[in-house]
Amino acid sequence: xxxxxxxxxxxxxxxxxxxxxxxxxxxxxxxxxxxxxxxxxxxxxxxxxxxxxxxxxxxxxxxxxxxxxxxxxxxxxxxxxxxxxxxxxxxxxxxxxxxxxxxxxxxxxxxxxxxxxxxxxxxxxxxxxxxxxxxxxxxxxxxxxxxxxxxxxxxxxxxxxxxxxxxxxxxxxxxxxxxxxxxxxxxxxxxxxxxxxxxxxxxxxxxxxxxxxxxxxxxxxxxxxxxxxxxxxxxxxxxxxxxxxxxxxxxxxxxxxxxxxxxxxxxxxxxxxxxxxxxxxxxxxxxxxxxxxxxxxxxxxxxxxxxxxxxxxxxxxxxxxxxxxxxxxxxxxxxxxxxxxxxxxxxxxxxxxxxxxxxxxxxxxxxxxxxxxxxxxxxxxxxxxxxxxxxxxxxxxxxxxxxxxxxxxxxxxxxxxxxx
Amino acid sequence: xxxxxxxxxxxxxxxxxxxxxxxxxxxxxxxxxxxxxxxxxxxxxxxxxxxxxxxxxxxxxxxxxxxxxxxxxxxxxxxxxxxxxxxxxxxxxxxxxxxxxxxxxxxxxxxxxxxxxxxxxxxxxxxxxxxxxxxxxxxxxxxxxxxxxxxxxxxxxxxxxxxxxxxxxxxxxxxxxxxxxxxxxxxxxxxxxxxxxx
Numbered sequence: 001x002x003x004x005x006x007x008x009x010x011x012x013x014x015x016x017x018x019x020x021x022x023x024x025x026x027x028x029x030x031x032x033x034x035x036x037x038x039x040x041x042x043x044x045x046x047x048x049x050x051x052x053x054x055x056x057x058x059x060x061x062x063x064x065x066x067x068x069x070x071x072x073x074x075x076x077x078x079x080x081x082x083x084x085x086x087x088x089x090x091x092x093x094x095x096x097x098x099x100x101x102x103x104x105x106x107x108x109x110x111x112x113x114x115x116x117x118x119x120x121x122x123x124x125x126x127x128x129x130x131x132x133x134x135x136x137x138x139x140x141x142x143x144x145x146x147x148x149x150x151x152x153x154x155x156x157x158x159x160x161x162x163x164x165x166x167x168x169x170x171x172x173x174x175x176x177x178x179x180x181x182x183x184x185x186x187x188x189x190x191x192x193x194x195x196x197x198x199x200x201x202x203x204x205x206x207x208x209x210x211x212x213x214x215x216x217x218x219x220x221x222x223x224x225x226x227x228x229x230x231x232x233x234x235x236x237x238x239x240x241x242x243x244x245x246x247x248x249x250x251x252x253x254x255x256x257x258x259x260x261x262x263x264x265x266x267x268x269x270x271x272x273x274x275x276x277x278x279x280x281x282x283x284x285x286x287x288x289x290x291x292x293x294x295x296x297x298x299x300x301x302x303x304x305x306x307x308x309x310x311x312x313x314x315x316x317x318x319x320x321x322x323x324x325x326x327x328x329x330x331x332x333x334x335x336x337x338x339x340x341x342x343x344x345x346x347x348x349x350x351x352x353x354x355x356x357x358x359x360x361x362x363x364x365x366x367x368x369x370x371x372x373x374x375x376x377x378x379x380x381x382x383x384x385x386x387x388x389x390x391x392x393x394x395x396x397x398x399x400x401x402x403x404x405x406x407x408x409x410x411x412x413x414x415x416x417x418x419x420x
Numbered sequence: 421x422x423x424x425x426x427x428x429x430x431x432x433x434x435x436x437x438x439x440x441x442x443x444x445x446x447x448x449x450x451x452x453x454x455x456x457x458x459x460x461x462x463x464x465x466x467x468x469x470x471x472x473x474x475x476x477x478x479x480x481x482x483x484x485x486x487x488x489x490x491x492x493x494x495x496x497x498x499x500x501x502x503x504x505x506x507x508x509x510x511x512x513x514x515x516x517x518x519x520x521x522x523x524x525x526x527x528x529x530x531x532x533x534x535x536x537x538x539x540x541x542x543x544x545x546x547x548x549x550x551x552x553x554x555x556x557x558x559x560x561x562x563x564x565x566x567x568x569x570x571x572x573x574x575x576x577x578x579x580x581x582x583x584x585x586x587x588x589x590x591x592x593x594x595x596x597x598x599x600x601x602x603x604x605x606x607x608x609x610x611x612x613x614x615x616x617x618x
Contacts (some may be wrong), residue, residue, distance in 0.1 A: 040528035041555050046562040081555045216561035242562045311599035311612040
């Protein structure tokens with residue numbers, strides 16, 4: 001009898017202790033680990049810092065708004081200073097930590113890591129929009145929400161041709177002259193050059209010599225002087241904001257007289273601040289809206305910036321924050337879809353299932369934020385079929401044209417343009 | 421006798437559970453009663469100093485591979501975090517940017533480690549950053565290039581002055597764009613702070 005009382009008591013206390021212990025274990029088990037490799041101190045930190053902060057804001061918002069069907073995300077990120085060897089080290093560390101998805105940054109490191117990512121089957125959602133990462137036959141685990149750089153470049157030169165060249169007095173009399181400025185040694189800058197020249201030939205441009213402009217350039221007078229003899233009508237700039245500003249300032253001061261079309265990482269709210277009146281009339285690829293523009297879901301981005309990063313004044317936030325949200329929102333949706341289909345998204349080997357049951361089920365998925373609808377299929381990871389081109393004019397950004405390459409050149413889009 | 425012992429055990433256990441719950445639920449954290457913790461910089465130090473140097477990749481090193489490499493400059497910030505709330509709070513996020521000479525951002529630090537700070541108590545939290553003359557150069561050129569030009573400074577002169585002036589306490593070091601995130605029983609708050617390290 002007495003033994004039985006002790007036994008019951010022991011079982012009761014053990015039950016209480018186990019319940020308490022297991023509740024912690026259960027909570028820890030429901031964590032989805034996502035890693036981040038960001039540049040807040042390196043050669044692209046002029047745009048990378050805002051992106052990194054925006055990504056952190058987005059995951060905090062996601063956790064505060066139900067997480068992934070109730071499961072919390074543990075987002076851990078590191079600065080790699082735009083150094084490829086460090087990105088590889090950080091990737092290995094994030095893998096050891098059990099990350100199911102990694103949010104990456106630059107083209108050089110994303111392309112260098114791609115074979116490893118494919119082997120490890122970890123979805124890698126990058127801020128590199130290189131078209132080299134869009135063919136699932138070669139890079140099945142690379143993703144991003146934005147139109148790729150080649151689509152951006154093709155769209156930008158097409159919009160300039162449609163809206164500027166057709167109103168030019170020489171239209172129909174001669175070929176428009178076109179050249180490219182970018183850092184030759186940078187994988188990001190050089191990624192869309194082949195595509196934009198292909199598009200230039202398609203539209204009937206005369207193509208001049210490329211100019212090598214470093215990402216760190218503050219003085220580009222020699223490159224501008226070299227361009228002067230070619231008398232370009234329009235120039236592509238494929239760098240980030242600081243060196244784009246330096247180049248267009250020098251072109252303005254030296255009276256080059258050409259229009260500028262710029263890739264998305266060189267076209268943001270800081271460009272007119274740095275370039276002043278030289279920025280007037282500059283057009284650029286904008287795969288999503290500028291920070292605070294009146295589009296769907298922008299209120300969430302702005303209020304999250306206020307709530308989660310109050311140390312950074314709203315006036316200093318850029319469209320880089322919005323771009324980070326674009327990548328975070330497709331990741332959130334993919335995780336929710338995979339989880340609903342019974343995939344254990346907390347397991348570190350869940351990458352393949354998240355790709356197949358999550359990302360590759362997205363069809364014209366609308367994230368708002370001024371982005372085009374997003375689709376991924378097992379045979380095509382180009383998220384969008386065109387890009388919005390905007391212009392800085394009279395102190396504001398204005399839409400020039402929404403170019404849809406697939407609609408305009410369906411056969412080329414389908415058979416020729418994937419993966420480069 | 422053994423029955424009494426068993427009853428006593430149950431009683432003590434029950435009382436302990438009851439008392440524990442009283443302690444933790446005496447004041448429940450809410451959006452309204454959450455008091456912003458006071459965060460201040462207790463100390464700023466350079467934990468290891470290796471002088472100022474820079475080698476371009478054209479220079480062959482005695483051992484190892486050549487590359488563009490510069491002297492490291494670790495910086496350690498000891499924060500004092502005072503929890504004025506009548507309940508424990510969890511510090512689970514720190515972000516700040518270190519600026520030299522007020523305008524020049526050299527590193528952005530982030531940490532999501534977790535530290536519990538008891539009710540009404542202060543805690544010390546240490547954050548250590550590591551930059552090199554190479555990383556600072558790249559950051560400086562893309563984020564501070566125009567400001568350097570306006571001031572008529574060359575990036576190399578600025579780096580040398582900072583690498584010598586920061587350890588000696590003559591270069592102003594500023595903690596900007598800083599926020600600390602806290603949570604307590606489902607209430608989450610992030611507050612901005614600004615501090616002068618030296």
